[in-house]
Amino acid sequence: MADVTWTDVAPRDGLQNIAATVPTEVKVRLIEGLLGAGVPRVEATSFVSPRWVPQLADASAVLRALGTEALPRIRVLIPNRRGLELALEHDVRNVLYTIGATDSFNRRNVNRSVAESIEELDGLVADARSSRCDVDVAVSVAFGCPFEGLVGPQRVVDLCEELVRRGVDEVGIADTIGVAHPAAVRDLSTRCFGVVPQGRLSLHVHDTRGLGVANVVSAYEAGVTRFDGSAGGLGGCPFAPRSTGNVCSEDALQAVASVGGRHGCDLDEYCLVSNALAADLGTDLPGKLHRAGVWTAAQVEEQVS
Numbered sequence: 001m002a003d004v005t006w007t008d009v010a011p012r013d014g015l016q017n018i019a020a021t022v023p024t025e026v027k028v029r030l031i032e033g034l035l036g037a038g039v040p041r042v043e044a045t046s047f048v049s050p051r052w053v054p055q056l057a058d059a060s061a062v063l064r065a066l067g068t069e070a071l072p073r074i075r076v077l078i079p080n081r082r083g084l085e086l087a088l089e090h091d092v093r094n095v096l097y098t099i100g101a102t103d104s105f106n107r108r109n110v111n112r113s114v115a116e117s118i119e120e121l122d123g124l125v126a127d128a129r130s131s132r133c134d135v136d137v138a139v140s141v142a143f144g145c146p147f148e149g150l151v152g153p154q155r156v157v158d159l160c161e162e163l164v165r166r167g168v169d170e171v172g173i174a175d176t177i178g179v180a181h182p183a184a185v186r187d188l189s190t191r192c193f194g195v196v197p198q199g200r201l202s203l204h205v206h207d208t209r210g211l212g213v214a215n216v217v218s219a220y221e222a223g224v225t226r227f228d229g230s231a232g233g234l235g236g237c238p239f240a241p242r243s244t245g246n247v248c249s250e251d252a253l254q255a256v257a258s259v260g261g262r263h264g265c266d267l268d269e270y271c272l273v274s275n276a277l278a279a280d281l282g283t284d285l286p287g288k289l290h291r292a293g294v295w296t297a298a299q300v301e302e303q304v305s
Helices: 010-014 022-035 059-066 069-072 081-089 103-110 114-130 153-165 182-192 212-220 248-260 267-281 297-305
Strands: 005-008 041-046 074-078 094-100 134-139 170-175 202-207 225-229
Touching: 005 069, 005 248, 010 022, 010 041, 022 041, 022 059, 022 069, 022 267, 041 059, 041 069, 059 074, 069 074, 074 081, 074 153, 081 103, 103 114, 103 134, 103 170, 103 212, 114 153, 114 212, 134 153, 134 182, 134 202, 153 170, 153 182, 170 182, 170 225, 182 202, 182 212, 202 212, 212 248, 225 248
Parallel strands: 005 041, 005 225, 041 074, 074 094, 094 134, 134 170, 170 202, 202 225
Antiparallel strands: none
C-alpha cells in the first residue's frame, strides 16, 4: 500500500513555459503515459486565459480526449471563479487554486491581492462542493519571493490555517523559485502540521538550485506524504523570474523509496514516459533517472552471471 501520493504536473506546470505550441495529442499521450505508470494524480491542464498562457489554450480539447474514465485521477489548475465554472463543465473532480504568500507575487500571478484571493475562496469552495469537486490550494513563493525576498514561516503558517478554516481539501506549500533547502523545508513542514491535518499538507518544489530531491526527502522524513513533481524535471513558472524546472518526479520518487517510502509508481515506465516526452519536445530534459535507467543489484547480478 502506497504511503506517498504523487501528483505529476508536467502536462500543466511543465509545458506552460514552452513557447512553441505543443500539439494536443502530445499532451494527451503524456497524461495517459503517466496514468499508465501508476501516477496517482496528474495535473492535466489549466483554465487560465490563453492570453496569459497560450500553451494551455487547448484545455477543453485535452479533457475531452482523455474521457471520463481518467477524471478521478486528474487535477486542473484554475485562476478564479470563471476557471472553476469551465472545469465543472467538463465534470472535473479536483481543482487547484493558487495564492501567493506575498501580495507582490499574487498580483503578478493573478492580478489581485492575497486578501482578495482568499475572499474568493468561500464561493469557490461552495460551488465546487455542490458539484462534488475537491478544491486544493497551493501557497506560492512560500520560502522566498522574487519581488519581496525571504518569506517568514509564520506568514505561511497563518495563511495555511486560514485556508483550512475555509474548507480547502489539500494545502500545498510551494517553493516556486527554488530557494528552499532541507532544513527550511523540515521547519516549515513541521510548523504547518500545527494547523493543517496530516495527510492534507503537500509540497511543491523546484530544482532551480539543485536541492529539489533533497527537499522532497526532508519533507517526507518530516511527515509530508503528498508531493508534486514533473516528469523529466520539465517546467518553471512564467511569472517568477529565473524559476527553472520542477523537481524531477522519477528522481524524487527513487529517493523517497530509498528511505522507505512506498509510492506505487512503476519507475521503469515513468522513465519511458520522460524519454518519450523529451523526444516529442525535441530537447533534453534535466532529470537524471530517465537517462541513466533504474538500477538494482539484481540487474547487475543478471548481467554478470
